[in-house]
Amino acid sequence: MTAQPQQLTLRRPDDWHIHLRDDEMLNTVLPYTSAVNGRAIVMPNLVPPVTSVAAGEAYRDRILAALPAEHAFTPLMTCYLTDSLDPDELERGFTSGLFTAAKLYPAHATTNSSHGVTDIASIARVLERMQKLGMPLLIHGEVTDAHVDIFDREARFIETVMVPLRSQFPALKVVMEHITTQDAAEYVAAADETLGATITPQHLMFNRNHMLVGGIRPHLYCLPILKRNVHQEALRKLVASGHPRVFLGTDTAPHLRHLKEASCGCAGVFNAPVSLPAYATVFEELNALEHFEAFCSENGPRFYGLPLNEGTITLVRESWQVPESIALGSHSLVPFLAGETLNWRIA
């Protein structure tokens, strides 16, 4: 691509990490993802979480019922791992085509993770089965020990969980979701072809100063939390390198405005309305537009062993202002970059 392109046409992308929620929230947020992406990996952290084939099928049906008729979109379902999940149930879901992957939340690491895994040893049989099946394991990579500082939780997870887990299951396909640190960027860059990673737009665009200096900005608060700028720089360098196993995963995670602007606000950034233009802005700043299409549309399906999407999407260089809020019944959602001007727009 040339230095100052006026438009970017790329193969239809996929989003390898999203939260669609349920009910009215699902109806409101789904079209922002399904208008742009061919597929998306749907996180299972509902209340209660998706831990069975029956629950996964029912959730997929609710998503398909909420899908606008003109959108050609396939939700890729995931199963939430718990200490007591039966490997046969997971295998049934995978071989039937319902579950694309399984998700590991360390217990209490993030939103709706109270049923998560307390100890890797308790899911060893499940991981063994996944390794045999070639079923990807998606990981929220943070330790949860109360004494570990929140800014160190990802780095500590790599040393104390990822390294031993991957040496115990060397052929298991693992995606380290929403990486946020230099430690993770270096770990992923040095790893073999069994490890992939997703990176969100907010972790590429911002660091913790943006969230905390001059007032606290709750709409930038997500988990893993934004880190210091050297970490942001390392993530930017990783995507600019065109690494073949790093791909688009927005972690769009809507919460109602009043639950984020609160004395104990929820973690999660609702970025689906702006994510592709936001990523394009980052790749252009980095002079790395030559790697943009692979990040959005090729690296993910190749890692998952799925076909690339047919069809294309076009971004045009045109300024537009991101809405300040999006209505949801009598409540509202505040999108990522609310009120700001973006220079790329989906045609």
Ligand SMILES: NC(=O)N[C@@H](CC(=O)O)C(=O)O
């Ligand atoms: N990223 C977040 O801050 N929140 C996510 C959970 C998650 O992906 O960890 C959510 O479900 O709200």
Ligand SMILES: [Zn+2]
């Ligand atoms: Zn997470």
Ligand SMILES: [Zn+2]
């Ligand atoms: Zn998430």
